[in-house]
Amino acid sequence: MLYSLYEAGYYATSPLRRMALAARDFWSSPLNPGAQSDIGRRMFANTDLFANLTRRYGKPDWKIDHVVINGRQVRVRPTTVWSSPWCKLTHFARDTSDLRRAGKTELEPALLIAAPLSGHYATLLRGTVEAFLQDQEVFITEWTNARDVPFLEGRFDFHDYIDHIREMLRQMGPRPHVVAVCQPGPPVLAAAALMAEDKEESRPGSMTFMGSPIDARLSPTVTNKLAEDRPFGWFESNMIYNVPPPYQGTGRRVYPGFVQLASFMSMNLEKHKEAHRNYLQQLMDGDGDSADKHLEFYDEYLSVLDLTEEFYLQTIDVVFQRHLLPKGELFHGERKVKPERITDIGLMTVEGENDDISGIGQTQAAHFLCLGLPPELKEDYIQPHVGHYGVFNGKRFREEIYPRVREFIHRMEHSTMVHGSRPKPPARPPAEIVPIRPRAAKV
Missing domain, CATH: 1.20.5 (Single alpha-helices involved in coiled-coils or other helix-helix interfaces)
Structure with a gap:
């Protein structure tokens, strides 16, 4: 209704x-x-x-037609290389002649950016894509708005997300690298564990988790506490609605994007009110540049998509209430997910000091699940003075976080996982991994 x-x-x-x-x-x-x-x-x-x-506010355009590499413009063309009713795999193909002129003559690592399926479109990661395009062949997951998927296409749940990640990695060839931003952390880690156990040729060469709720019991935020404090039935009764006509998915049960957006905005309501008051004043003062920056941000921020009922509710249940992955109780079909079976996939975790969505320690928990990985294949980094979005976008991401991730990926590209030689030692020793646990963590 x-x-x-x-x-x-x-x-x-x-x-x-x-x-x-x-x-x-x-x-x-x-x-x-x-x-x-x-x-x-x-x-x-x-x-x-x-x-x-x-x-x-419909799905925004990528607006990435070139990237600057070594001071030269390199043309970029987004191309769909694989798709399903629920997602398309987009490759940001860089012009080969432009790359040669920019001094890029060697084949660069293939990288999958797993975009979150949590309300916003993948274009929210535009700055992330632009950074990685300097040094990698970038692919990204573009999830479909559930209201636009015909009812006859069936369900899409947490486990379908895992299967989609596995299939897209296979499409990219042997040993691609993967970066999971926020929500995809648990299903991407599960996919990597299954592929590692099967010794698949396309298992990742490295995986980087950025602000991901691998173990949401640690340093719980307002979002985590809401998911834990409410009974599961509350989410089913209050957050799920039927898609009305004239959308293709008419009748499908979804968690609407506008409900998710209301939740986002309520967390910082005064900040959004102040931003719009400032915008009004900027227009009256004739400050077009500042007004354009406001529009650019909110054109992206207010563009949201619907999630299927089953995906949303399973994510609440698996990740935020029962914590199945960190407890070692997650099953994919009849198979138990075993991160400890990962032995040759590099692991990097990135967290923000002021992250109010995924608290410090939640992403870092991946290191304690991947017990089969040697220390030289692990790296952890906490970025000072940034919140959740600053982990994967903005000035500090470009200048401080991205160079570290780039170095890690390139080191893993030339490690045992890809070429059979012993991994090169990191330029600096990995940070000591000390999880920050809440005083009353549920175990």
Whole structure:
């Protein structure tokens, strides 16, 4: 019912939105002599804000047509190389002639970025992709909005996510590397464990987890506590709704993106209110550059997708309530997932000091699950002064985090896992891994 009311609200405001757009165009027209007056700027600012707050935010474009490597522009073309009804594997193909001119003559590592399926589109990782494109052949998972998948395509759950990761790694050839950002950490680790146990040729050469809830019992955040404090049935009764017409997935049970977005925004509601007040003032002051930065951020932030009922509820159950992976109790079909069977896949974990989504220690827990890995194949890093999004995007990511991840991937590329020689020692000794556990952790 809520989904239908949400849709009805959108269509009910459509006439007002069209009026606001017409007024905005009138007060911003260079032919209007009053456009630069105080009242003109105020009218433009208010109608623009109203139009933006009530419009649809569809899937954003990647807007990556080139990357700068060694001071030279290298053309980039996103290409779909594999797909299912639930996901497509996108390769950011770099122009080979441009690469040669930039001094890149050797084949570079293939890297899969596992984008989160937790509300936002994969384009939220645009800055992450641009950084890795400097030194890797980058592939990324682009998950489909569940409301757009016909009901007859069936289910998609936590275990289907694991199978999709395995299949996409196979599509990339032998020993690709994988970076899991936030939510994908547990299913990616499970996929790697299964592939390692089977000695698959396409098992990862390395895996990097960034701000991932591998063990959500450690340093629990507000998000973790909410998932633990509410009974499982509460999520099923209050967070799941049927997709209404005219979407292709009409009738499918989903966790709607707009509900997830409301949860995101409620965590920092005053901050979002202040940002929009500032935007209004910037428009009235004629500060176009600052206003454009606001729009660029919120065009991405307000673009959300729906999750299937089964994927959302299984994630709550498996990752945030029963903690099956860190307890050694996760089964994939009839097979037990055994991270300790991983012996030749490099492991790096990255956490943010101020992360309020995945607390310090949650990602680091992967090291204690992968008991079969020697110390030289492990690395842990905690980035000072960054929150959750700063772990994979922004200035500190580009200047401090990415160089470390790049060094780790390239070291693993030339290690035992790929070429049969002993791993080179790291340029600096790996940080001592000391998990930070809550005082009342549930074991």
